[in-house]
Amino acid sequence: xxxxxxxxxxxxxxxxxxxxxxxxxxxxxxxVYFYTPTxxxxxxxxxxxxxxxxxxxxxxxxxxxxxQNLLLTFQLTDGxxxxxxxHKGTAPDLFKEGAGAVVEGAWSPEGYFRxxxxxxxxxxxxxxxxxxxxxxxxxxxxxxxxxEAKQ
Amino acid sequence: xxxxxxxxxxxxxxxxxLYAAVASVIGARQGREDWVASSRNAVLAHFCLVTLAIFLLxxxxxxxxxxxxYVANNSTRGSFTRYKIAGLWGSLEGSILLWEWLxxxxxxxxxxxxxxxxxxxxxxxxAVLQGxxxxxxxxxxxxxxxxxxxxxxxxxxxxxxxxxxxTDMLIxxxxxxxxxxxxxxxxxxxxxxLITGRLSDEWLSIxxxxxxxxxxxxxxxxxxxxxxxxxxxGWGGYWAWDPVENASFMPWLTGTAFIHSVMVxxxxxxxxxxxxxxxxxxxxxxxxxxxxTRSGILGSVHAFADGPVGVMFLSFLALILFFSFGLIxxxxxxxxxxxxxxxxxxRESAFLLNNLVLVGICxxxxxxxxFPLLSEAVRGAKISVGTPYFNRVSVPLGMALLLLMGVGPLxxxxxxxxxxxxxxxxxxxxxxxxxxxxxxxxxxxEAETLLAFLFAFFVIGTVVFEFWVATRTRAxxxxxGLLTAFATLLxxxxxxxxxxxxxxxxxxxxxxxxxxxxxxxxxxxxxxxGESLSIGRYSxxxxxxxxxxxxxxxxxxxxxxxxxxGKPLHELVPGQRFYPNQQSPFASVDARYHWNExxxxxxxxxxxxxxxxxxxxxxxxxxxxxxIGGGIILLGVIVAVLPExxxxxxxxxxxxxxx
Numbered sequence: 126x127x128x129x130x131x132x133x134x135x136x137x138x139x140x141x142x143x144x145x146x147x148x149x150x151x152x153x154x155x156x157v158y159f160y161t162p163t164x165x166x167x168x169x170x171x172x173x174x175x176x177x178x179x180x181x182x183x184x185x186x187x188x189x190x191x192x193q194n195l196l197l198t199f200q201l202t203d204g205x206x207x208x209x210x211x212h213k214g215t216a217p218d219l220f221k222e223g224a225g226a227v228v229e230g231a232w233s234p235e236g237y238f239r240x241x242x243x244x245x246x247x248x249x250x251x252x253x254x255x256x257x258x259x260x261x262x263x264x265x266x267x268x269x270x271x272x273e274a275k276q
Numbered sequence: 277x278x279x280x281x282x283x284x285x286x287x288x289x290x291x292x293x294l295y296a297a298v299a300s301v302i303g304a305r306q307g308r309e310d311w312v313a314s315s316r317n318a319v320l321a322h323f324c325l326v327t328l329a330i331f332l333l334x335x336x337x338x339x340x341x342x343x344x345x346y347v348a349n350n351s352t353r354g355s356f357t358r359y360k361i362a363g364l365w366g367s368l369e370g371s372i373l374l375w376e377w378l379x380x381x382x383x384x385x386x387x388x389x390x391x392x393x394x395x396x397x398x399x400x401x402x403a404v405l406q407g408x409x410x411x412x413x414x415x416x417x418x419x420x421x422x423x424x425x426x427x428x429x430x431x432x433x434x435x436x437x438x439x440x441x442x443t444d445m446l447i448x449x450x451x452x453x454x455x456x457x458x459x460x461x462x463x464x465x466x467x468x469x470l471i472t473g474r475l476s477d478e479w480l481s482i483x484x485x486x487x488x489x490x491x492x493x494x495x496x497x498x499x500x501x502x503x504x505x506x507x508x509x510g511w512g513g514y515w516a517w518d519p520v521e522n523a524s525f526m527p528w529l530t531g532t533a534f535i536h537s538v539m540v541x542x543x544x545x546x547x548x549x550x551x552x553x554x555x556x557x558x559x560x561x562x563x564x565x566x567x568x569t570r571s572g573i574l575g576s577v578h579a580f581a582d583g584p585v586g587v588m589f590l591s592f593l594a595l596i597l598f599f600s601f602g603l604i605x606x607x608x609x610x611x612x613x614x615x616x617x618x619x620x621x622x623r624e625s626a627f628l629l630n631n632l633v634l635v636g637i638c639x640x641x642x643x644x645x646x647f648p649l650l651s652e653a654v655r656g657a658k659i660s661v662g663t664p665y666f667n668r669v670s671v672p673l674g675m676a677l678l679l680l681m682g683v684g685p686l687x688x689x690x691x692x693x694x695x696x697x698x699x700x701x702x703x704x705x706x707x708x709x710x711x712x713x714x715x716x717x718x719x720x721x722e723a724e725t726l727l728a729f730l731f732a733f734f735v736i737g738t739v740v741f742e743f744w745v746a747t748r749t750r751a752x753x754x755x756x757g758l759l760t761a762f763a764t765l766l767x768x769x770x771x772x773x774x775x776x777x778x779x780x781x782x783x784x785x786x787x788x789x790x791x792x793x794x795x796x797x798x799x800x801x802x803x804x805x806g807e808s809l810s811i812g813r814y815s816x817x818x819x820x821x822x823x824x825x826x827x828x829x830x831x832x833x834x835x836x837x838x839x840x841x842g843k844p845l846h847e848l849v850p851g852q853r854f855y856p857n858q859q860s861p862f863a864s865v866d867a868r869y870h871w872n873e874x875x876x877x878x879x880x881x882x883x884x885x886x887x888x889x890x891x892x893x894x895x896x897x898x899x900x901x902x903x904i905g906g907g908i909i910l911l912g913v914i915v916a917v918l919p920e921x922x923x924x925x926x927x928x929x930x931x932x933x934x935x
Contacts, residue, residue: 132620133617133620136620137632140629140632140633140636141632144632144636144639144640144673147640147668147669147672147673148639148640148643148669150668151640151661151664151665151668151669152643152647152661152665154664154665154668155661155662155664155665155668156659156660156661156665157659157660157661157662158657158658158659159648159657159658159659159660178660190881192802192881192883192888192890193802195800195801195802195890214800214880214892215800215880215881215890215892217511218510218860218861218862218863219860220860221859221860224859224860229662245860259856260825260828260829260830260856262856263829263830263854263855263856264825264830266830266854266884267823267830267832267854267884269884269885269886270821270822270823270832270884270885270886271822271823271824271825271830
């Protein structure tokens with residue numbers, strides 16, 4: 126009886142060890158540090174090329190979009206430090222100036238953060254807009270392409 | 277008026293529910309049948325009260341009564357009635373009320389069905405279910421009251437998040453909640469079994485069907501959520517290992533383990549403690565998931581941010597864990613199993629392994645989800661593990677599960693003989709190897725994909741083989757037609773064959789997941805009117821931008837034409853929706869959905885004058901198989917749980933039809 130039990134304990138132990146090994150290597154391979162812009166600017170030399178996440182607010186007026194090269198550049202700030210970010214491709218829906226965003230990528234030796242993924246964040250609190258908009262004011266923006274035709 | 281009445285109803289419900297819990301315990305302790313009966317009435321009264329509360333809030337939502345803060349925040353005059361109704365679960369307070377209503381509904385159903393049976397268990401089942409309700413009611417009465425007034429009354433409400441103003445919003449949350457709340461029933465029975473010491477299989481056989489139904493709601497909710505996200509969110513994917521997705525996935529994993537391990541207890545009288553632990557874990561993970569979602573502790577697309585609610589949920593979770601594991605420890609003498617594993621090559625050890633893998637996946641998902649919190653607490657640094665971690669860990673474990681899905685159901689209980697193994701496995705295994713070899717010859721080279729296909733073919737092979745052999749045998753011995761024989765088989769052992777159909781569905785979904793993630797192609801380019809981009813065998817021509825007014829927003833869309841191998845295939849109109857008072861637009865993706873390949877188009881940016889647009893195109897091969905697999909799972913569960921009588925009736929009817 127005892128030998129039999131041992132067999133199951135050993136079998137279970139092997140499965141458990143494999144599981145733990147898998148978790149450990151998974152964590153080790155895909156661990157991503159999260160920095161604020163201030164922290165990144167302080168440590169930028171030592172973390173060059175390492176996968177990182179940086180979170181902050183998108184600086185007002187900093188977004189530049191080059192449609193031909195699909196290049197998006199902007200600045201992220203936490204109030205103290207500011208990071209220049211270059212992103213290849215478009216940003217998600219909620220990405221906008223003055224709102225929070227987290228970018229994933231690495232510090233490039235050329236002196237900017239090269240982002241491979243942008244995660245925009247919902248603002249935590251709803252604030253009513255200072256100048257309430259109507260459908261009409263939105264319409265005005267697109268008047269050059271507006272059609273009445275149904276689609 | 278509604279605010280006063282609603283608040284009153286909530287407080288009244290707290291009292292009635294507390295009474296129901298206490299009265300049923302007193303009745304059971306002192307053997308007073310009248311107390312238990314009175315408690316049953318209180319359970320029903322509780323249900324009526326919460327139903328009234330729901331009606332009040334819905335009335336306020338539909339009639340745009342913005343004197344309630346909740347209505348002002350989640351509804352607007354201009355929106356359709358259906359989205360006004362959906363405002364009920366658009367935000368924290370209302371979704372707690374909906375949850376509590378389902379909780380009271382399930383308690384009422386349990387009481388109505390088993391009230392006069394299971395005299396020992398039922399009082400405690402009632403007490404546990406009412407105890408859970410007390411928590412949710414107190415949460416509303418003292419924390420997040422949906423009937424809170426707002427002053428001054430705003431002229432119009434703020435409305436739902438535009439992302440949520442879609443029909444899916446009417447379905448997906450309800451499915452998930454039904455799944456979550458459903459698991460409280462087997463949990464309550466398990467606790468009642470522990471309290472009364474009636475630890476035989478009574479509680480399992482009563483709750484088997486409840487568990488499976490809760491499981492299928494949760495499963496459908498998860499699949500539906502992925503489908504919704506894929507069609508509307510505009511990033512081309514369906515699953516992002518977002519904390520809230522994980523929160524629904526974790527109880528699903530332990531619930532799946534529970535459904536399997538229950539069979540081992542029924543057949544072999546083993547794993548009694550394990551089953552109690554699993555159902556406790558499942559229910560705790562439901563509460564933990566709600567805590568993650570509602571406390572806003574982890575950043576997530578789905579989270580509603582709120583402070584004190586988190587503490588209340590965490591305390592409730594601690595209470596559940598303390599209470600459940602305390603009871604298990606208290607009954608540990610009585611819980612000693614009678615059965616023993618006879619052999620490592622047997623159905624029960626396959627089930628054990630399946631449980632180990634499922635709980636293992638659950639643990640890795642849990643670890644990955646709370647990793648930022650852990651690392652901050654332990655090392656003071658915010659470290660997260662993203663999608664690569666989850667994929668890396670769950671792919672091999674998922675493969676193991678896939679293999680077990682083929683092996684488990686066909687192994688004999690007790691001790692599988694070599695003959696048994698050969699008879700059941702040889703042909704499917706050879707067939708799977710042959711099919712995988714064909715795929716290799718066709719150019720599939722990725723080891724992971726090949727292995728996934730090998731295992732998938734193996735599972736399909738074993739299921740089809742089993743159906744075929746059993747049908748043929750029956751057709752011969754009973755001299756029936758093959759179709760009749762197959763139908764009768766399904767009816768005779770619905771649980772087994774329903775289960776096998778569910779396995780088929782899971783395999784189909786896994787094939788979809790594997791192929792769509794490995795062979796996905798993506799291309800993004802800025803086009804002027806008349807220009808095309810090509811991707812794979814497709815090319816997509818941009819014919820110009822247009823904009824139009826919709827009832828609630830301005831839609832800007834790109835007129836596009838897709839070609840396959842040079843032939844016109846499909847018109848596509850990806851767009852962006854601009855809502856008043858929302859700074860950023862919302863995607864309105866378009867795609868050509870097809871059973872073996874989706875061509876998915878996103879308008880990611882454009883020039884205001886309409887001269888050029890940036891288009892992202894994705895080819896998602898076999899992604900529909902995921903949704904089809906979900907459908908097959910649902911079908912299998914229906915076969916497994918439909919009441920006998922109804923199915924028999926159906927069979928008679930089909931037989932009566934002239935051939």
